[in-house]
Amino acid sequence: MEVLQLKHLQKVFFPGTNNERHVLKNINLKINDGDFISVIGNNGAGKSTLLNTIAGNLHVDAGEIDLVDHDVTKKSIAYRARWMSRVFQDPKTGTAGDLTVLQNLVLAQSHTQTISLHWYQKKTDRKSFSQLLKALNMGLENFLDTQVKYLSGGQRQALSLLMATLSKPKLLLLDEHTAALDPKTSQEVMTITEKIVQEQHLTTMMITHKMSDALKYGNRLIMVQDGQIKLDISGKQKATLKKEDLLKAFK
Numbered sequence: 001m002e003v004l005q006l007k008h009l010q011k012v013f014f015p016g017t018n019n020e021r022h023v024l025k026n027i028n029l030k031i032n033d034g035d036f037i038s039v040i041g042n043n044g045a046g047k048s049t050l051l052n053t054i055a056g057n058l059h060v061d062a063g064e065i066d067l068v069d070h071d072v073t074k075k076s077i078a079y080r081a082r083w084m085s086r087v088f089q090d091p092k093t094g095t096a097g098d099l100t101v102l103q104n105l106v107l108a109q110s111h112t113q114t115i116s117l118h119w120y121q122k123k124t125d126r127k128s129f130s131q132l133l134k135a136l137n138m139g140l141e142n143f144l145d146t147q148v149k150y151l152s153g154g155q156r157q158a159l160s161l162l163m164a165t166l167s168k169p170k171l172l173l174l175d176e177h178t179a180a181l182d183p184k185t186s187q188e189v190m191t192i193t194e195k196i197v198q199e200q201h202l203t204t205m206m207i208t209h210k211m212s213d214a215l216k217y218g219n220r221l222i223m224v225q226d227g228q229i230k231l232d233i234s235g236k237q238k239a240t241l242k243k244e245d246l247l248k249a250f251k
Ligand SMILES: Nc1ncnc2c1ncn2[C@@H]1O[C@H](COP(=O)(O)OP(=O)(O)OP(=O)(O)O)[C@@H](O)[C@H]1O
Pocket: 013, 014, 021, 023, 041, 042, 043, 044, 045, 046, 047, 048, 049, 050
């Protein structure tokens, strides 16, 4: 089953001016249930624009976006959010700094269910959230009542991931979500990412500039170049792909 289908997507910035820029040029893509796709490409290739059109931050000039068999081409971010979650590069974007870890989790949970006013204070809920946090291996279970602004970037990004996936989205968008982290923390967050994606069987699209991560993680790799999909590699071919093969494909 397809989770996402992109048909002939086109996006032009500053149309009809000297600065006219065709950023997405007839993008066609089918994303299957359970796909974990790394998206790579040069600066300015169109990766973020692609993610922004999928999420609804940008509307396309032509083409169609089908999400879980719904035509969402002209729908808002909020409409699409019932099936989709996104984690951004900046750890501050996905969490509310002035709220505690527990309050952030309750907010994320409340997107999917009705909660009573002091629901988050129940011991049982504290316990279940604490267990979820413990599984991330970042010591977050010790900071349930700490304001998120006092956490490290890695802890905050791990929390963002947990919050984005609490609702078990049909599609998870990761927008260079480890780019702002140091190498060790970045690897820890990637390990957590893989664990969550596998355990929940999440269909995932991950933009990354780290070729080693693009090669290591996921069953499929897409290279965007000059607004087009230059490579789309999956299965065995992806598993045996080498860094040199990718370097050759970069313009
Ligand atoms: N809102 C916008 N208005 C005008 N031009 C834009 C806008 N967003 C992106 N662009 C332009 O579109 C092109 C593609 O940008 P995009 O951010 O999608 O590339 P990218 O592949 O994500 O690059 P990077 O790896 O540097 O993040 C760039 O030339 C950029 O300047």
